[in-house]
Amino acid sequence: MRFVHDTLPQRVVFASGGATEGVATEVGRLAAARVMVIAAPAAAELADRVTRGIPVALRHDEVVMHVPLDVAERAREAAAAHNVDAIVSVGGGSTTGLAKAVALTTGLPVVAVPTTYAGSEATDVWGLTEGATKSTGSDRRVLPHSVVYDAELTLGLPKRMTVASGLNALAHCVDSLWAPKADPINAALATEGARALADGLRRVDADPTDLAGREHTLYGAYLAAVAFASAGSGLHHKICHVLGGRYNLPHAQTHAVVLPYVLALNAPNAPEAEARLARAFGSATALEGLQSLRAALDAPRALRDHGLAEADLPDAVTAVLPVVPPSNPTPATADNLGALLRAAWEGADPS
Structure with missing residues (x-):
């Protein structure tokens, strides 16, 4: 170490x-x-x-x-x-x-x-x-x-905003595992944050009055943010910052939609991070665990539902490419970023 x-x-x-x-x-x-x-x-x-x-x-x-x-x-x-x-x-x-x-x-x-x-x-x-x-x-x-x-x-946060905001927090965990300054301490915080968020969000979804579930979700969101603050912005956040600032897309919903596609792109070349997330979700693979959680929460599915025009996809690829972190596990190209954004726009199966 x-x-x-x-x-x-x-x-x-x-x-x-x-x-x-x-x-x-x-x-x-x-x-x-x-x-x-x-x-x-x-x-x-x-x-x-x-x-x-x-x-x-x-x-x-x-x-x-x-x-x-x-x-x-x-x-x-x-x-x-x-x-x-x-x-x-x-x-x-x-x-x-x-x-x-x-x-x-x-x-x-x-x-x-x-x-x-x-x-x-x-x-x-x-x-x-x-x-x-x-x-x-x-x-x-x-x-x-x-x-x-x-x-x-x-307690007054609407269900759809609770889901989007919670998945935004989960994105901090995922990005922290391969961001430019990722380290074992960030990984420990991010893994526990992912576990807490997955558990808390399921509990709040089942019973919006479950205060203990909300506490668990807040706890996970805090751990996620602390990990992210140290590790820095990974590919996921670079994409979402471009989409949000350039096309005025809603912040939390954009993160919620894009997350599984970035995970699908990077997981094959980040086996340790993938295994950590799989354990946090209690699933065979990280993507399977994330998708199971998203399905249970009825998470936002497609960028086209939140204001991104199909005609903007080539411009978005061009804007994202220069800000991709060199530490990203899977080298980013115009082709794979284009495929990622197209799939996220359509809400296609990320696998």
Whole structure:
């Protein structure tokens, strides 16, 4: 074993039903006196409840998928105008992403309160979209100072979004096994994350009120994100970032659709990763386990169902090719990427 592993410094508070108290404690630890609360309009009532014990100077609700640059600039200007000294984000990946965009240029500490399984709260990865291009990077300034996980906050998440968000988290596990900085510690986190997500999502699907199942899913999503933050973006995430930024496809659903096709492409040339995932799913092969889970959850099936036009497929291949990580187990070509995207667009059998 010869590797260098980087562990990100972050406090994690995990307490179902304890979000309000947890947020107050974390903001108090920062000694913040003028807090910016970022939450989409649909989460306004929830955000009010979660942040009632802190000194709120500004509530900001312009949250847009893929964090367009102009939206980020307006949030930064609002933060400066109100002289805020900390940010609390309450919501999914787009909300956390906007908080990160503000932190990127201001250095303000973020307390993240996730309401989905996006995982952005546990990484130092930021993303901004300008025109048809989504740019991403890593910067310690955007890593939330602390995360408050409260499984009760996910009870209102619709079933279809629960499935898509959970499979988005699972994609972090899969990509972490062959991403540019994959290492044995990332692999251990990713494998346990995959096991927890598969178990938790099945339980939540069977009974949406199963709080323990939601806790298990959140736990898996956190492990997945920690592995991903260290390992970096693999082929799956490079594809999805291109599709999301270039064609404005929904983030979680895109990840949910593309995942089995990337696994099918890479598994034959990554036997150790494939075996780990198979064990995590309790199946004969990784792809069989993933497909069994997707079938049980009635997961999103085809990119054409989420806004990608068939005519855009050649352009997508051209855009993905230059960003394919050299570490990808199966060398990417125009032909196999074209076949992958065509199959994902159609919702064809990934095998």
